[in-house]
Amino acid sequence: MVLSFTKSGIYCEAGDFYVDPWRPVERALITHGHADHARPGHGAYLATDAAAPVMRHRLGDIALDTIHFGEARQIGGAQVSFHPAGHVPGSAQIRVEVDGEVWVVSGDYKTTDDGFSEPFEPVKCHAFITECTFGLPVFSWTPQPKLVDEIHDWWAKCQAAGRPAVLGAYALGKAQRILSHLNPDQGPILTHGAIENTNAVLRAQGLHLPDTIYVTPETKIKDHPGALVLATPGGMGGPWMRRFPNASTAFASGWMALRGVRRRRAADRGFVMSDHADWEGLNTAIKDTGAERIFVTHGYTSQFARWLTEQGYDAGIVETEFEGESLDAPSEEEAAP
């Protein structure tokens, strides 16, 4: 086995390193900066140079070495390289080759190009360790241009009604993906602190985002008529929202595909937007690797593994501590300062 599954995480014996481990280890290769993949306490970190700034911002002074996409590096008996996963800027699939056998760890990924993150690249391998957050045939994403139009339409309707438009999205990735496609000429764009902090990091590494206004305790919404407010899902559920009375609320998440979830969140609108692959995306990605062995990590694992087995793959389930796209996402927000 090129990689094995241990209590601390996915382990490569030949190179004596872990991929996205959840317990402190000597050497960790990190797919991307989300809190369930990039955890504190490891001896040494390796991540793409595009993922590094966010990780430093979140994890502080860590021993972090960086690597370019596609660059090969020898670690002990293993050759590793990082390839775009299309999940968030800098997110990677990690390819590990030992004695001619190739395994790939997907991390989190989506196969469609969001025009912001480096687009997903399929990597040929013998074994593919894949997430399946949305591994059921009921998940099929709306094309992004249509989503972006829907968001602008909703924003315009809110402006016409004189209500602030508050849109909930993950502080790292989703919020900036949306932001990068917003038309700043339509009105002012306000941001929750956790989102603004990430914006600053991404802007500093050269990613372009429209100008935003950081919501402070002194912010008065009436000073910003026609505003769209980007909020964290947690911020929307708490006292932070009190400064936006009469707001129209929306969430951007893959879970918004389900009407029941939409109604449970009691938001006015739900935009079906995920940074994870939908059913079609997962199946295509797996097919494109050419792999025969598939390990599914987080999501609808039992259903998806059974489906893959019936499709002729040698598929198994691996229990991990990855969370995928959680609507309530407390860990993700607590990680942000």
Next chain:
Amino acid sequence: MKAFATLFTALDQTTKTNTKVAALADYFRTAPDDDKLWTIALLSGRRPKRGVTTTLLREWAAEMAGIPLWLFEESYPIVGDLSETIALVLPPATGTSDKTLTDWLGIVRDIGQHEIEDRKAIILQAWSTLPPIERFLFNKLITGGLRIGVSQKLMTRALAQATDIPETELAHRIMGDWTPDTTTFEDLILTDDPTADASKPYPFYLAYQLEGLDALGDASDWAAELKWDGIRGQLIVRQGQHFLWSRGEELITDRFPEFAQLPDFIPDGTVFDGEVLAWQNEAPMPFNALQKRIGRKTVPKKLLKDAPAVLRAYDLLEQGGEDLRDQPYAARRKRLEALLNDLPDTLPLRLSETLDFQTWDDLGQIREDARNLHSEGLMLKRLASPYLSGRKKGDWWKWKVDPLTIDAVMIYAQAGSGRRANLFTDFTFAVWNGNELTPFAKAYSGLTDAEFRQITAWVKKNTIERFGPVRSVKPTHVFEIAFEGIQASPRHKSGVALRFPRMLRWRHDKPIKEANTLDDLKEMLETYG
């Protein structure tokens, strides 16, 4: 169907009542009459008979989606809604359709007359021509349910805005025994002819839960009765016939043949409001005696004898064909009492007596004793009040007895469906029987969304075993369970069945050892069963 889909989307995208009413009113101003009539029918719970089983729909949907049936079945509980699951798994539509809501409902209504293969062709054709939301709505129509967050009250309010006909008048017009095949929008809504339908009931006046006695003012302005746990019913005698309506606007005349003799004794143009109860030895029987009657469309003789029904009348809405609803309650009661006084007591009609009291304290004491009188509390009615329609605050209040409560341990959890998909919301509770925990009740309401999220996270981490969708969990949490009544039940392991169990409080302060016991439950059965 596009206009209806646009309406649905507008309703679905807001939680604000006014926005919903505005969207509906707009629809009622612009849609064709046929579609309006169907919309009224659907939103007042009238729907065509189901012509295709859901089993077939699942098979056809899986086939069209190119997935095995098991994968469809696994997806369904996660989505929580069959119509939505089907709409989500199907490939994008390949054609388009200009059919109206009425066209589609015609198809839905008639589909049962076709051979199975033709039914399949009709369904697949619909699926391949409808865009996602219309497809979802079509599935809702064909599976027979359209709960889209609009009550009949909201619908009526919107219709009033669109037609300039008063809301209470409309509420009355849309009552009764009609379908879009037996009437038209013109006849039902726009024409004011109350005699057109002899069976037409009045909209029920519904009481709110009492918030406090302080706001009620002087006790002498009020009448009170015991509140009975039966079926709220409206009994109509017109044109030599009788009709019995339940509060859910279901015509249940045939289920209670004991009332068939009434037209011989009661003049035409008489309408009672009251409670249908199973009745023996001049006292109400437990609710489950009546329960046996509810489910039966025809009633065997033995059941008629074992659980005879009466109407305990508390109001008179029509006499001599005259609508009395604008008269004060006191005047209506006087007429009711006079009318019932003259009738032989062999008839299945009883007066729901008013209680004797001078002060609110007097009444409070009667309430304390209500459970022993087989009553679930008191009804307070303002003597000067007219009979309003629908749930209105101010003149009628229910003052229920406090529920019975017991502290129990959660032992099983199951995910909810629909709005609560992805959350564990359905729990089984147990009490101690020696060192064992014996399950005795299921409950799924009473917690806040935040508490459901908290318990869901806990269940995921503390599952012992899975039995299909049900998980056994480590006995850890104690909840105070409230319920309205308790009865012996040989079908349940605990030997008891509770009425309306729900979670009153999450007892974070109680260790499981301090939960109640089966003996405590049996003692309650002894006292209140």
